[in-house]
Amino acid sequence: MxxxxxxxxxxxxxxxxxxxxxxxxxxxxxxxxxxxxxxxxxxxxxxxxxxxxxxxxxxxxxxxxxxxxxxxxxxxxxxxxxxxxxxxxxxxxxxxxxxxxxxxxxxxxxxSFLEITVTVALLVLAFLLGDSVSTRRRLRAEVRERLRAAAVEKELEARTRVSGERMRIARELHDVLAHTITTMTVHAGAAADLMDHQPEQARRSLATLRASGRDAMAEVRATIAVLRSGDEEPTRRSAPGLARLDDLVQGVRQAGLPVDLEVRGERRELPAAVELTVYRIVQEALTNVIRHAGASRAAVCVSVAPAAVEVTVEDDGTGRVEASDPGAGLLGLAERVRALSGDLSAENRPGGGFRVSATLPLPEGTR
CATH class of the missing domain: 1.20.58 (Methane Monooxygenase Hydroxylase; Chain G, domain 1)
Structure with a gap:
């Protein structure tokens, strides 16, 4: 040029x-x-x-x-x-x-005025042409930067989604297996202790052990089906809820821990995610009682109010020695509860024992 x-x-x-x-x-x-x-x-x-x-x-x-x-x-x-x-x-x-x-x-x-006008017009035209080229360059650079930022954001979103899905799978499998394996371990130990002196009682423990294994396999299959489908909202057919709390508590009783269950309020259809979270809270809390508390009794109270569901699980055991380490199970429960905009607390009781309580707000349409 x-x-x-x-x-x-x-x-x-x-x-x-x-x-x-x-x-x-x-x-x-x-x-x-x-x-x-x-x-x-x-x-x-x-x-x-x-x-x-x-x-x-x-x-x-x-x-x-x-x-x-x-x-x-x-x-x-x-x-x-x-x-x-x-x-x-x-x-x-x-x-x-x-x-x-x-x-x-x-x-x-x-x-002449014409010569002067033509000269000035040519200079101004050169400026305007260069300014137009500069504007197009800035627009192209801005578009490239936006595309780059969108690609980076998309990659970060994909990584976050994968990480969240991994956490979800780990949480579901932990909740499904921890309780059942703990119960099966208790029944297996009881059967081994009673095999020589009380064979009939040992056979009942083994039958319960086998039933627990079948239930665990069924729940694992249902959980994997939900995870494969990719649905964030669990379906009532595949996910446990309030209707299965009696079976859950009965299994714990058969494992040797007396449990009192009380469900207050109107028995109505709640969102599947809320019912599943209530079930997992009770399941994880009772599992911890069996494994760690050394308790002689536990109490479960579920209160269904118009605006929220409150869950409380208490025991009379030794409480938690390391309160600063909540463990994977309680961390998973906290994530579930936060996802529903609820509150969870897990703390030693003043008179001894441990308490897990949660409040889960209900959507407007279900109140």
Missing amino acids: AASAGLASLAALFSAGEAGSRPPDAVAVGLLVAAAGALLMRRPRPRIALFGTVGLTLVYLALDYPGGPELPVLMVAFYSIAAAGQRWETVLVVVLFGGGGAVHRAVVERE
Whole structure:
């Protein structure tokens, strides 16, 4: 572009015939060539290219060489500085150079209004063209940046979804297996102790053990089916709820721990996620009682109110020694409860034992 502008300026110089001006000579050629050479800096240093071209052009005009041949190099300089995004510098130079030059040519050189208008219009047109190119470049860069940010966000979202799904699978399998395996271990130990002296009682323990294994397999299959389907909301057919609390408590009683179950309030259909969370809270709390508490009795209370469901599981055992370590089961329960905008607390009771309680708000449509 610099070479083309220089050749155009030289061609205009030797074809110009302005009356009263100095004839073209080596100095005029050198100034125009130097002005075109300054354009070689238009990409790395657009300001230097602009000021160099304008300065050499002013020297050319001050020496009274024919006007007009300087326009090609000036137009390229104005276009380049505007295309580089230096809008205000270009506006300032166009106003000062173009305005000052127009006044000088009108007052001193007595040029026609049409010639002055055409010259200024060409310079302004070069600026507008360069500014348009700069705007398109900024838009393209912004679009590329948005696409890049969208790709990064999509990747982070996919990673978060995968991590959440892993946590969900781990939580479901823990809740399903921990209680059943604990109960089966208790029954297996009881059967081993009673095999010689009370074989009938041992056989009953083994039968309960086998039934627990079948129930565990059925629940694992149902849980895997829900996980494979990808449904966040569990279905009533596959997920346990309030209706199965009696069976859950009965299994714990058969394992040797007396449990009192009380369900208060109206027995109505609740959201499946709420019923599943209530079931898991009772299941995990009773599992911990069997495994850790050394309790002689436990009590479960589920209160169904119009606006929320409250769950409380208490025992008379030794309580929790390391309260700062809630364990994977309680952490999973806390995640379930938070997902339903509820509150969960697990703490030692003042009079001994341990208490797990939760409040699960109900959606407006179910109140």
